[in-house]
Amino acid sequence: xxxxxxxxxxxxxxxxxxxxxxxxxxxxxxxxxxxxxxxxxxxxxxxxxxxxxxxxxxxxxxxxxxxxxxxxxxxxxxxxxxxxxxxxxxxxxxxxxxxxxxxxxxxxxxxxxxxxxxxxxxxxxxxxxxxxxxxxxxxxxxxxxxxxxxxxxxxxxxxxxxxxxxxxxxxxxxxxxxxxxxxxxxxxxxxxxxxxxxxxxxxxxxxxxxxxxxxxxxxxxxxxxxxxxxxxxxxxxxxxxxxxxxxxxxxxxxxxxxxxxxxxxxxxxxxxxxxxxxxxxxxxxxxxxxxxxxxxxxxxxxxxxxxxxxxxxxxxxxxxxxxxxxxxxxxxxxxxxxxxxxxxxxxxxxxxxxxxxxxxxxxxxxxxxxxxxxxxxxxxxxxxxxxxxxxxxxxxxxxxxxxxxxxxxxxxxxxxxxxxxxxxxxxxxxxxxxxxxxxxxxxxxxxxxxxxxxxxxxxxxxxxxxxxxxxxxxxxxxxxxxxxx
RNA sequence: GGCCCCAUAGUGAAGUGGUUAACACAACAGCCUUUCACGCUGUAGACGCGGGUUCGAAUCCCGCUGGGGUCACCA
Numbered sequence: 001x002x003x004x005x006x007x008x009x010x011x012x013x014x015x016x017x018x019x020x021x022x023x024x025x026x027x028x029x030x031x032x033x034x035x036x037x038x039x040x041x042x043x044x045x046x047x048x049x050x051x052x053x054x055x056x057x058x059x060x061x062x063x064x065x066x067x068x069x070x071x072x073x074x075x076x077x078x079x080x081x082x083x084x085x086x087x088x089x090x091x092x093x094x095x096x097x098x099x100x101x102x103x104x105x106x107x108x109x110x111x112x113x114x115x116x117x118x119x120x121x122x123x124x125x126x127x128x129x130x131x132x133x134x135x136x137x138x139x140x141x142x143x144x145x146x147x148x149x150x151x152x153x154x155x156x157x158x159x160x161x162x163x164x165x166x167x168x169x170x171x172x173x174x175x176x177x178x179x180x181x182x183x184x185x186x187x188x189x190x191x192x193x194x195x196x197x198x199x200x201x202x203x204x205x206x207x208x209x210x211x212x213x214x215x216x217x218x219x220x221x222x223x224x225x226x227x228x229x230x231x232x233x234x235x236x237x238x239x240x241x242x243x244x245x246x247x248x249x250x251x252x253x254x255x256x257x258x259x260x261x262x263x264x265x266x267x268x269x270x271x272x273x274x275x276x277x278x279x280x281x282x283x284x285x286x287x288x289x290x291x292x293x294x295x296x297x298x299x300x301x302x303x304x305x306x307x308x309x310x311x312x313x314x315x316x317x318x319x320x321x322x323x324x325x326x327x328x329x330x331x332x333x334x335x336x337x338x339x340x341x342x343x344x345x346x347x348x349x350x351x352x353x354x355x356x357x358x359x360x361x362x363x364x365x366x367x368x369x370x371x372x373x374x375x376x377x378x379x380x381x382x383x384x385x386x387x388x389x390x391x392x393x394x395x396x397x398x399x400x401x402x403x404x405x406x407x408x409x410x411x412x413x414x415x416x417x418x419x420x421x422x423x424x425x426x427x428x429x430x431x432x433x434x435x436x437x438x439x440x441x442x443x444x445x446x447x448x449x450x451x452x453x454x455x456x457x458x459x460x461x462x463x464x465x466x467x468x469x470x471x472x473x474x475x476x477x478x479x480x481x482x483x484x485x
Numbered sequence: 486g487g488c489c490c491c492a493u494a495g496u497g498a499a500g501u502g503g504u505u506a507a508c509a510c511a512a513c514a515g516c517c518u519u520u521c522a523c524g525c526u527g528u529a530g531a532c533g534c535g536g537g538u539u540c541g542a543a544u545c546c547c548g549c550u551g552g553g554g555u556c557a558c559c560a
Contacts, residue, residue, distance in 0.1 A: 011560055024489035043560070111558070126487060126556070152558055170490065179488050181554080187558040194560045218489055218555040241491085242553075279509090284496055287508050306491095306498080309553055313496045316510040326523075339527090362522045389520085398536095425519095440519040 012054030040072030090190035103229035243362030267366025340369035392437035446476025
């Protein structure tokens with residue numbers, strides 16, 4: 001049994017797309033579920049695109065997500081270097097090897113010639129390299145290289161026939177060779193193209209499962225041909241479908257929240273994000289939906305991978321995040337929520353511990369805490385109609401009446417705590433012989449100004465304190481009285 | 486446009502020739518002797534269309550439609 005080895009090979013672009021993170025996750029899981037090894041490799045062959053701090057983003061994300069790699073640029077390993085720009089000679093050597101064996105050839109065509117040919121072709125996007133340099137005399141080619149002429153190395157594709165390859169999720173796929181371009185392997189700057197570097201690195205690093213997005217599905221035949229040209233064993237391909245924003249729209253950075261960092265900063269828990277994206281395109285085949293990374297490492301399977309693109313559903317992510325939030329210990333919840341709490345409560349006399357307690361079962365995303373508790377420090381303006389409550393037949397006159405009763409009852413209290421507030425108000429309800437909601441609904445609206453609050457009326461009253469509560473209640477009474485007139 | 490791939494409710498999905506076609510999110514309703522939330526219960530909602538094959542198709546084949554990917558000295 002050969003050891004399963006997989007690799008996540010991001011390009012240092014400066015941010016981690018949520019789809020990339022999912023690819024990383026699946027790649028990691030495939031390795032772990034087989035007790036294999038997981039490698040991080042940096043694909044920076046496009047020097048023009050290099051972003052300086054981009055590596056840090058990658059390292060941090062991997063660490064945050066708990067995707068530990070056994071080998072990588074920052075942890076070392078026996079198959080290094082793990083940064084493609086440091087492997088230049090390796091690619092050049094292998095490219096030459098293919099030239100020598102007749103599977104590739106130097107091409108001196110200028111970009112100008114190529115672009116012109118492309119543009120002058122009848123229909124856009126159908127032009128393929130015309131193999132202009134393919135049959136160049138080797139001696140002639142050598143002379144031009146020696147003369148310092150700029151050139152690239154191209155892969156020689158079969159003239160006819162078809163190429164078939166097997167993908168672990170899509171099965172057998174066959175394409176006509178006429179579709180295959182004599183693709184560039186080594187660029188003029190002697191850097192390899194992605195396609196070439198991948199084949200060489202994956203083989204040299206002993207990668208057994210090549211995991212990547214479906215955008216590479218159509219270049220897979222070229223990869224196969226390359227492996228064959230080298231006489232290397234073809235790895236297992238695992239192509240992953242993209243994540244969509246809404247039916248027909250690819251999830252992109254443009255939409256604002258496609259990067260992992262954005263979600264993380266908005267107050268989504270890393271465990272929830274991982275859990276959610278794990279299920280976006282993969283199914284365990286059971287009804288289980290909540291998975292820790294540990295469980296995923298046990299249960300992940302290639303067979304559960306989906307063939308069609310999945311739409312990213314923020315609502316479900318929110319729900320899942322709330323599940324994880326509720327599972328947090330009070331201490332953990334406090335730790336995460338504190339900054340958001342402070343935004344509103346800093347400097348106020350509100351008892352933070354109580355607020356935390358009330359909040360945990362109601363928060364879906366941490367960043368929405370401020371707006372949920374804003375009313376504690378300043379009563380928002382609200383419509384009088386909100387004081388009415390259909391369920392208990394509470395119209396404005398009734399609401400006004402009940403608030404007056406509440407006011408009187410609460411004014412008499414010498415001490416201010418939930419238990420006392422509760423018993424007092426219950427007594428009021430009883431003495432009036434009305435439904436509890438008749439008293440409590442208008443009361444809660446008056447002190448909070450909103451229909452939905454963390455905690456019930458008793459809790460809100462206690463948090464606000466007697467003075468503030470009565471002040472707000474009086475405001476509500478005035479408001480209602482004015483409207484009733 | 487060529488080539489490749491895909492197709493079950495609004496969304497994620499189970500299903501692999503015979504099922505009342507799961508489950509989850511979202512929606513809606515009810516309950517939880519106060520709202521919201523949590524929880525519980527329930528309701529509505531799907532096999533894209535048309536042909537075959539078969540005693541029998543969501544499951545197999547073909548066409549159509551729709552969607553995705555790709556066609557760079559980017560990855």
